[in-house]
Amino acid sequence: ANNGVHEYISQGNVHQEVSLATIADYRRSSAAEAVARARSEIAARGLIVTVVQTYYGFVVAQRKYSTAQRAATEAQKFFDISQKLERGGEVARADVIKAQIQTQQQLRDLKEAELEMNRSRLELAVLVFSDFNENFSVVDDLQMPEPLPPFPEVQAAAANKNPELRAALAALQQANQEVAVAWNGFLPSVSLDYFYGIDANQFATRAPDGFRNLGYAATATLPLPVWNWGANRSKVKQADLRRQQARVELSFAQRQLLAKLQTLYGEAETARSELESLDQSAELAAESLRLTTMRYQAGESTVLEVVDAQNTLTLARNAFNDGQARFRVALATLQTLTGNL
Numbered sequence: 001a002n003n004g005v006h007e008y009i010s011q012g013n014v015h016q017e018v019s020l021a022t023i024a025d026y027r028r029s030s031a032a033e034a035v036a037r038a039r040s041e042i043a044a045r046g047l048i049v050t051v052v053q054t055y056y057g058f059v060v061a062q063r064k065y066s067t068a069q070r071a072a073t074e075a076q077k078f079f080d081i082s083q084k085l086e087r088g089g090e091v092a093r094a095d096v097i098k099a100q101i102q103t104q105q106q107l108r109d110l111k112e113a114e115l116e117m118n119r120s121r122l123e124l125a126v127l128v129f130s131d132f133n134e135n136f137s138v139v140d141d142l143q144m145p146e147p148l149p150p151f152p153e154v155q156a157a158a159a160n161k162n163p164e165l166r167a168a169l170a171a172l173q174q175a176n177q178e179v180a181v182a183w184n185g186f187l188p189s190v191s192l193d194y195f196y197g198i199d200a201n202q203f204a205t206r207a208p209d210g211f212r213n214l215g216y217a218a219t220a221t222l223p224l225p226v227w228n229w230g231a232n233r234s235k236v237k238q239a240d241l242r243r244q245q246a247r248v249e250l251s252f253a254q255r256q257l258l259a260k261l262q263t264l265y266g267e268a269e270t271a272r273s274e275l276e277s278l279d280q281s282a283e284l285a286a287e288s289l290r291l292t293t294m295r296y297q298a299g300e301s302t303v304l305e306v307v308d309a310q311n312t313l314t315l316a317r318n319a320f321n322d323g324q325a326r327f328r329v330a331l332a333t334l335q336t337l338t339g340n341l
Contacts, residue, residue: 004201005201006201006202007199007200007201008198008199008200008201008202008203009197009198009199010197010198010203011195011196011197011198011199012195012196012197013193013194013195014193014194015191015192015193016191016192017189017190017191017192018189018190018191018192019184019187019188019189019190020180020184020187021180021181021184021185021187021189022189024177024180024181024184025177025181027173027177027180028174028177028178028180028181031170031171031173031174031177032170032174034166034167034170034173035167035170035171035174038163038164038166038167038170039163039167041163042163042164042167042336045163045335045336046336048332048335048336049329049332049333049336050127051127051128052328052329052332053329053332054120054123054124054127055124055138056142056324056325056328056329057120057123057124057325058117058120058121058123058124058138059138059140059142059325060142060321060322060324060325061113061116061117061119061120061121062117062138062140063140063317063321064113064116064117064318064321065110065113065114065116065117067113067314067317067318067321068106068109068110068112068113068114068314069110071106071109071110071310071313071314072103072106072107072109072110074106074289074310074313075099075102075103075105075106075107075310076103076106078099078102078103078293078306078310079096079099079100079102079103081099081293081296081297082095082096082098082099082303083096083099085297090299091303094303095302095303098303098304098307099303099306099307102307102310106310109314121134122134124138142321142324142325142328144275144276144279145272145275145327145328145331147272148265148268148269148272148331151265154261154265154334154338155258155261157338157339158257158261158337158338161338161339162257162337162338164253164256164257164337165253165254165257167253168246168249168250168253168254169250171246171249171250172243172246172247172249172250174246175239175242175243175245175246175247176243178239178242178243179236179239179240179243181239182232182235182236182238182239183236185225185228185231185232185235185236186225186229186232187225188222188223188224188225189222189223190220190221190222191220191221191222191223192218192219192220192221193218193219193220193221194216194217194218195216195217195218195219196214196215196216197214197215198213198214198215199213199215200213257337260337261334261337261338264330264333264334264337265334267330267333267334268327268330268331268333268334271323271326271327271330272327274323275320275323275324275327278316278319278320278323279320281316281319281320282313282316282317282319282320284316285309285312285313285315285316285317286313288309288312288313289306289309289310289312289313292305292306292309293306293309
């Protein structure tokens with residue numbers, strides 16, 4: 001309403017709505033934030049596994065390239081030995097041909113190993129650097145690792161630090177608050193408003209007669225929901241169904257966590273236990289090649305035995321390198337469930 005020829009209104013308003021639905025909605029938002037944080041941690045741990053796999057893939061590729069170099073050198077030495085023995089009439093021409101074929105094969109394997117090493121290097125560069133940079137080196141720390149902690153200790157760490165389980169728990173809490181929000185739709189809410197400012201015929205802090213134009217007013221509103229009960233019942237039913245689904249997903253996440261934990265722990269434990277055997281096999285293969293070559297020079301073994309010993313040594317060395325990388329990747333995958341062990 002106009003109180004005169006001119007009326008000036010300039011007021012600030014503080015508004016607050018108080019209801020149980022607002023509190024439940026705040027709790028629901030907090031639970032949704034917890035879900036988002038847990039899923040972000042899941043993605044981060046998955047990225048760590050990818051980086052670990054690529055990093056040690058490059059380390060193993062370097063080792064395999066070094067193994068291929070040594071195999072090519074050993075094949076060339078054996079080829080030279082067979083040629084000398086042929087000139088002395090001690091072996092047949094077939095032995096020299098077989099040694100030459102083996103040398104050519106090892107040179108081809110060397111080129112393939114170099115190609116694989118360069119490819120692994122590029123894959124690691126893409127993951128690590130924001131801009132494409134090949135000017136880097138890696139540290140080969142694939143040593144004999146320490147034993148794994150006992151399974152009960154790993155299980156306890158998974159129960160406390162698993163982000164998938166935290167996400168499922170937070171999702172259930174969010175669903176519980178959604179039910180509370182839906183039920184609170186049946187209840188009234190209170191709206192409070194506080195106004196402060198000018199509502200006068202002059203835009204000034206004081207009127208011509210000296211009275212202050214600045215003043216305040218407060219209102220309280222209590223709306224009662226009546227005609228929306230049918231819609232609220234539907235919202236309650238929907239929220240309850242989502243809560244039941246969240247409970248089922250939590251139960252499934254708990255069972256899946258236990259199954260994954262046992263599987264990944266078994267993988268890491270098996271990879272760890274095989275390392276000593278793989279290392280011993282590589283040492284035995286190297287000794288077998290040395291003895292077989294000496295026997296061949298003495299005329300006590302055939303060229304096929306030497307070639308087989310060379311191939312066995314290459315396979316044994318590569319298997320040991322793959323075994324070390326396998327354990328590191330298995331450990332990183334296990335830590336996606338448990339955090340750092």
